[in-house]
Amino acid sequence: MNGTRRRRSYVAAAAAGASLALVLTACSSDDDGGGGGDDASSSTDCAAFEQYGDLEGKSISVYTSIVDPESVQQTDSYIPFEECTGATIEYEGSREFEAQLPVRLQAGNPPDIAYIPQPGFLASIVADYPDVVVAAPQAVIDNANEYYTEGWVNYGTVDGTLYATPLGANVKSFVWYSPAAFEENGYEIPTTWDDLLALTDTIAADFPDAKPWCAGIESGDATGWPATDWLEDVLLRTAGPEVYDQWVTHEIPFNDPQVLTALEAVGGILKNADYVNGGLGDVQSIATAPWNESANGIPDQTCFLHRAANFYQANWDEGLTVAEDGDVYAFYLPGESADDKPLLGGGEFVTAFADRPEVQAFQAYLSSPEWANAKAAATGQGWLSANSGLDPELLQSPIDKLSFDLLTDDSYTFRFDGSDQMPGAVGADAFWKQMTAWIAEDQSDAETLDNIEAAWPASS
Amino acid sequence: MTAASAPLPPASLVEPEEVDTTRKSTKMSRADARAAAVKGKLSSPWTSLIAILIAIVWTVPTFGLLITSFRPRSEIRTSGWWTLPWNFELTLENYQEALFGSSTSLATYFVNSIVITLPAVIIPIALALLAAYAFAWIDFKGRNILFVAVFALQVVPIQVTLIPLLSQYVDWGIAGSFWVIWLSHSIFALPLAIYILHNFMKDIPPSLVEAARMDGAGHVKIFFQVLMPLLTPAIASFAIFQFLWVWNDLLVALTFAGGTTDVAPLTVRLAELSGTRGSQWQLLSAGAFIALVVPLIVFLSLQRYFVRGLLAGSVKG
Numbered sequence: 167m168n169g170t171r172r173r174r175s176y177v178a179a180a181a182a183g184a185s186l187a188l189v190l191t192a193c194s195s196d197d198d199g200g201g202g203g204d205d206a207s208s209s210t211d212c213a214a215f216e217q218y219g220d221l222e223g224k225s226i227s228v229y230t231s232i233v234d235p236e237s238v239q240q241t242d243s244y245i246p247f248e249e250c251t252g253a254t255i256e257y258e259g260s261r262e263f264e265a266q267l268p269v270r271l272q273a274g275n276p277p278d279i280a281y282i283p284q285p286g287f288l289a290s291i292v293a294d295y296p297d298v299v300v301a302a303p304q305a306v307i308d309n310a311n312e313y314y315t316e317g318w319v320n321y322g323t324v325d326g327t328l329y330a331t332p333l334g335a336n337v338k339s340f341v342w343y344s345p346a347a348f349e350e351n352g353y354e355i356p357t358t359w360d361d362l363l364a365l366t367d368t369i370a371a372d373f374p375d376a377k378p379w380c381a382g383i384e385s386g387d388a389t390g391w392p393a394t395d396w397l398e399d400v401l402l403r404t405a406g407p408e409v410y411d412q413w414v415t416h417e418i419p420f421n422d423p424q425v426l427t428a429l430e431a432v433g434g435i436l437k438n439a440d441y442v443n444g445g446l447g448d449v450q451s452i453a454t455a456p457w458n459e460s461a462n463g464i465p466d467q468t469c470f471l472h473r474a475a476n477f478y479q480a481n482w483d484e485g486l487t488v489a490e491d492g493d494v495y496a497f498y499l500p501g502e503s504a505d506d507k508p509l510l511g512g513g514e515f516v517t518a519f520a521d522r523p524e525v526q527a528f529q530a531y532l533s534s535p536e537w538a539n540a541k542a543a544a545t546g547q548g549w550l551s552a553n554s555g556l557d558p559e560l561l562q563s564p565i566d567k568l569s570f571d572l573l574t575d576d577s578y579t580f581r582f583d584g585s586d587q588m589p590g591a592v593g594a595d596a597f598w599k600q601m602t603a604w605i606a607e608d609q610s611d612a613e614t615l616d617n618i619e620a621a622w623p624a625s626s
Numbered sequence: 627m628t629a630a631s632a633p634l635p636p637a638s639l640v641e642p643e644e645v646d647t648t649r650k651s652t653k654m655s656r657a658d659a660r661a662a663a664v665k666g667k668l669s670s671p672w673t674s675l676i677a678i679l680i681a682i683v684w685t686v687p688t689f690g691l692l693i694t695s696f697r698p699r700s701e702i703r704t705s706g707w708w709t710l711p712w713n714f715e716l717t718l719e720n721y722q723e724a725l726f727g728s729s730t731s732l733a734t735y736f737v738n739s740i741v742i743t744l745p746a747v748i749i750p751i752a753l754a755l756l757a758a759y760a761f762a763w764i765d766f767k768g769r770n771i772l773f774v775a776v777f778a779l780q781v782v783p784i785q786v787t788l789i790p791l792l793s794q795y796v797d798w799g800i801a802g803s804f805w806v807i808w809l810s811h812s813i814f815a816l817p818l819a820i821y822i823l824h825n826f827m828k829d830i831p832p833s834l835v836e837a838a839r840m841d842g843a844g845h846v847k848i849f850f851q852v853l854m855p856l857l858t859p860a861i862a863s864f865a866i867f868q869f870l871w872v873w874n875d876l877l878v879a880l881t882f883a884g885g886t887t888d889v890a891p892l893t894v895r896l897a898e899l900s901g902t903r904g905s906q907w908q909l910l911s912a913g914a915f916i917a918l919v920v921p922l923i924v925f926l927s928l929q930r931y932f933v934r935g936l937l938a939g940s941v942k943g
Contacts, residue, residue: 229884233898234728235906241729258886261898269881273792275801385904458904459703480905483700 214536215250217305218527222252226528229270229277230514231263242544247531253524264594271295276519279529281333283514284586285321286593291517292324300518302328303526309533313553321582322515330515331533334541335552337569338395338475338510338583339402340496344464345489353470355497357504359403363434369470370440377444379435380469381452382460383602390598392457393605394585395510396436396473401428402508403501407579410508414584420592420622421615429604429611436605444469453606465493473499475512476569480548488547489564496565498572509572512583513552552580589623596621695720695911702908720912724899727909730887732895732916739873739891739920741804746811746872747865753812754819755861759849761820762827763835773824779817787813788881795882804889806882811872819864826860827853862931866924873921892917 232240237259244255258277260266264287270276271291276298282288292299302310302322310319310331322330341362348355351372356362369378383392402410405424412418413425435441436452443451445463452460458481463469465486472478476496479488486493501507516532518525531537535555542549542556547563550556550570561567572578585593596618604614693707696716705713725732760766761773791810795801830853838852876893883889899913900906 232902234730234901236902238729256886258884259898259902260880260884260894261902262880266880266884269789269792272789273796273801275792275796456907458907462703477903480901480903483703 212246212250214534215247215531218247218251218531219523220252221524221527224252224522224524225254225256226525227256227278228258228281228528229263229267229279230257230259230281231261231283232281232514233259233261236548239541239545239549243537243541246536246540247528251524251527253528255528267291268294271298271519278518278520278522278525279532280517280519281514282330282517283512284593285515285582286587286589288322288330288515288517289324289587290590292329298519299329300521302331302518302529303521305526305530306331306533309530313533313535313538313555315552315554315580317580317582318513318552321513321587330517331529332552333514333516333532334549335513335569335573336475336477336511336550337572338512339399339499339508339572340474340476340478340565340569341499342461342464342472342474342478342494342496343470344467344493345491345495346493347464347467347470356500358500359502362500366435366441366471373467373470376463376468376470377440377442378469379442379471379473380444380446380455380460380463381436381442381472382446382455382457383452383605384454384456385458388594388598389453390600390602391585392474393432393436393452393601394593394597395475395583396432397425397429397601398581398584399473399499399508399510400431401425401584402510402579402581403499403506404428404431407508407581410581410584414587416588416622420619421612425615426611429615433604433611437608449608450606453602461494476550476565477548479563479565492564496568505577507578509578509580510583511573511580512586591623592618592621691911692915695915699908720909721916723906724909724912724916728895730895732892732913734887735890735892735895738887738889739893742807742811742879742889742891743869743872745804745808746815747868749808749812750815750819750868751823751861751865754816754823754864755849755857757816757820758823758827759845759853761824763848764845776817776820780821784814784878788877792882801882802884802886802889804883807879807889810878810882811868811875814878815868815871819868822864823857823860826857830856859931862928866928866931869924870921 230237230240237257240259241255241257244257247253248255263280264283267277267280267282268291271294282291307328310322310328314332318332318335319328322328322332347353351369353365353368354361356365366378369376381392381396383390385391398410401413401424404427405413409418409422409424413420413422418424437449439449442449443455443460445466445468446452446455446460457474458478461469461472461474461478461481462483464472465483474496478496482488482494488494498507498509516529518529533553535553535557538551538553538556539560541551542560542562545562547566550561550566550573552573554574556570558567558570561570573580585597587593588597600609600614600617600621603609603617604611690707693710694702696718697707697710698715698717698719701713701715757776761769761776791813792801795806795809800806834852835848838848843851873891874893875891876897879889879891879894880897883891896910896913896917899909
């Protein structure tokens with residue numbers, strides 16, 4: 167049985183990469199006798215896929231917000247599953263995912279599986295389409311409990327039912343810097359928030375022509391989101407994870423005094439003309455600087471610090487190496503004290519809209535360490551998972567390794583991006599817009615928070 | 627043309643109108659012609675100057691985009707396209723990457739776009755011609771009410787039809803195929819097509835049609851041999867109109883066909899060219915120019931019909 171399947175999968179692989187297979191056949195025609203042995207060693211070890219059964223001829227449609235070129239790494243990571251089970255994955259990525267998914271659900275045309283990037287969006291899908299979304303099967307629940315921390319499992323849970331398991335993860339509590347510039351000037355990586363501010367002052371004094379910080383929050387129709395991350399990160403530090411959770415779930419109002427304190431702290435950096443906006447202009451220029459280009463002053467030493475997630479690494483110019491001894495790297499955004507280590511991050515969640523056996527099998531595969539490792543092997547840089555079964559040696563970029571270390575280190579308290587968990591009217595609308603107004607129009611701290619609180623839907 | 631109809635092409639495309647007015651003046655009476663000539667002598671330098679100025683102002687951004695599409699990423703980031711003479715560095719890398727850089731070559735989407743556009747232009751025109759003929763030349767009960775109803779359909783925004791139509795397609799089991807895109811574009815185009823072609827047909831002297839009838843021609847013969855030759859400008863202008871609309875459409879294709887490489891048109895790929903988090907932004911200008919080539923060729927080869935046909939269909943009626 168196993169032999170048949172393996173031979174069949176060999177045929178499938180040959181069909182998929184016809185030209186490659188032709189080349190291989192041509193090269194190995196001399197030692198044709200050893201072909202069987204070759205087959206066993208070169209193709210994936212299918213033992214871990216036995217549990218999924220034979221899915222020959224079945225297909226699973228996947229709908230995501232991940233598009234080319236990142237989608238290639240996704241589809242590459244499905245190859246072991248496809249080869250071993252015989253199933254076909256029909257991948258579809260769209261940047262209009264968040265607008266199109268509800269349309270498809272409403273019209274009765276759901277994908278089998280969707281990767282939902284916000285727990286808040288997942289909750290609203292479960293609330294709006296309870297008959298369409300399918301709870302996770304037992305195999306997925308087992309994987310989730312075994313390989314993910316309770317926090318991550320909870321982000322995929324709505325009203326006590328696990329619907330979705332985490333796929334990728336990212337870590338947002340990072341400050342990008344230039345190791346060379348730090349070494350040249352004798353700057354140390356700060357380990358507390360006060361150290362960070364002291365370093366900022368030192369840089370401001372040492373380089374009157376440059377500014378210590380650079381930031382940009384322009385991101386098309388999502389302009390403002392990098393500023394929401396700032397507030398969340400700082401709130402985690404000034405008020406602590408418990409208050410943060412209450413704030414996210416609206417147990418305390420959005421404009422709670424503790425949030426105001428946090429926003430004032432953010433303003434202490436982002437709205438301080440002595441600290442920003444290195445290489446880009448004045449405070450207002452933060453609102454118009456594209457987020458994915460705003461840190462370009464770091465290698466040029468027109469700015470020194472840039473708070474951004476690990477995925478910012480894709481935005482550096484190709485010539486720059488991202489490493490601790492390279493051109494650019496990131497350090498952990500310090501907490502109030504060296505022991506206080508909150509960690510802000512995000513990720514996508516695998517949600518199923520069908521309960522066919524092949525869909526459940528694929529869902530289980532995506533929550534397994536086999537997938538996480540296949541994905542890490544297929545990805546050059548810019549990806550990691552919170553799956554504890556992931557082999558860190560497979561991560562190829564130092565910043566991804568660092569992110570994974572922080573995610574799996576128990577001394578760090580992980581919290582999911584707050585705006586992604588809030589209702590859409592706040593998390594993907596008012597929060598972004600008001601933070602943009604806070605910078606662009608110099609709107610006051612209190613007014614900004616009051617406006618966002620006013621936008622919170624009454625039912626929640 | 628009503629404000630609620632399908633989007634108009636940019637005003638820059640309507641410019642060649644001027645050529646037309648001068649040509650028409652030759653047919654006027656002698657006094658009129660002299661007046662026109664005097665007027666032309668007085669005003670033409672200024673008109674030309676303004677026309678040239680407007681043309682430059684409208685072309686500069688596109689020209690800048692063209693230059694940007696040939697510049698390397700680091701150059702685009704650090705300096706404007708107008709600094710090209712000082713730091714002359716051009717590359718084809720953006721085009722290379724936009725065309726062949728992804729897992730699916732851009733040619734696939736190009737073919738999809740053509741496969742979508744041609745039927746989506748031909749089907750509504752064929753149907754609208756028949757309907758327009760009936761509305762214009764066949765007297766049947768309730769004709770006016772029906773015509774007003776068709777005309778009023780233009781007011782329905784396509785956005786409100788998306789979800790009901792999609793659920794219908796899903797029920798029929800044809801969602802995600804070319805069929806739904808052709809069908810949808812035809813549905814959305816028909817009211818305007820019928821209206822424009824009807825007005826144009828109505829404008830043809832009834833004596834022509836009556837004479838043909840006297841000679842024993844039936845509806846089919848009248849339609850093909852008398853009306854069709856006269857209708858060419860109207861058909862061509864609506865064809866351009868519909869071609870540009872379908873070629874540049876993202877909403878309909880994305881909603882009804884989805885983004886799978888089997889059916890997705892060029893616009894869907896273009897919308898995703900910059901990558902999941904927008905890190906490949908330097909490819910956008912190159913991608914825009916690749917997508918622009920076909921409509922440009924179509925427009926330039928058919929533009930002499932465009933203004934004439936459009937005005938004829940809409941102003942009179």
